[in-house]
Amino acid sequence: MRKPNVFLVGPMGAGKSTIGRLLAAELNLNFRDSDRVIEERTGADIPWIFDMEGEEGFRERETAVLLELTNERDAVIATGGGIVLRAENREMMKGSGFVCYLTASIEQLVERTARDKKRPLLQVENPRQKIIDLLALRDPLYQDAADFVVNTDRRSPKSVAQEIASLVLEA
Numbered sequence: 001m002r003k004p005n006v007f008l009v010g011p012m013g014a015g016k017s018t019i020g021r022l023l024a025a026e027l028n029l030n031f032r033d034s035d036r037v038i039e040e041r042t043g044a045d046i047p048w049i050f051d052m053e054g055e056e057g058f059r060e061r062e063t064a065v066l067l068e069l070t071n072e073r074d075a076v077i078a079t080g081g082g083i084v085l086r087a088e089n090r091e092m093m094k095g096s097g098f099v100c101y102l103t104a105s106i107e108q109l110v111e112r113t114a115r116d117k118k119r120p121l122l123q124v125e126n127p128r129q130k131i132i133d134l135l136a137l138r139d140p141l142y143q144d145a146a147d148f149v150v151n152t153d154r155r156s157p158k159s160v161a162q163e164i165a166s167l168v169l170e171a
Helices: 017-027 034-042 045-072 087-096 106-113 128-145 155-171
Strands: 005-011 029-032 075-078 097-103 150-151
Touching: 005 017, 005 087, 005 128, 017 029, 017 075, 017 155, 029 034, 034 045, 034 075, 045 087, 087 097, 087 128, 097 128, 097 155, 106 128, 150 155
Parallel strands: 005 075, 005 097, 029 075, 097 150
Antiparallel strands: none
């Protein structure tokens, strides 16, 4: 049975948004980015939401947007790195589509996020350690949610998108 949506989960810097756009084109589906939807709805960027509402306020918004997105059909949905923290989010995704966990090495994640100032959780003294700590907490949750696990290390986004498309079409 074909599930209608494909959710991309994984840490910051794994390539969810970039790969998601390519995957949507590959599968002829719509592309949605949950973080962009949150920003459009609030008229503010994510760092501002974190500053004003804290992480918990942002997570509330994230769950509300995910609920909307899971009701759409035929979409590739790139999610924020922390979306798996809530069991209800993991269940929503698993219940309405395929979930693909995009992984990458710590080195790749650090390299890909090093110059990005729009990642509130990485605005700390030691971003590398923060990524390690976040992965320690979140990896089991990503694994729990995932139908597929795909490594993006040193790979072109196009080759990753093609691999995911094959997995989805074979499932």
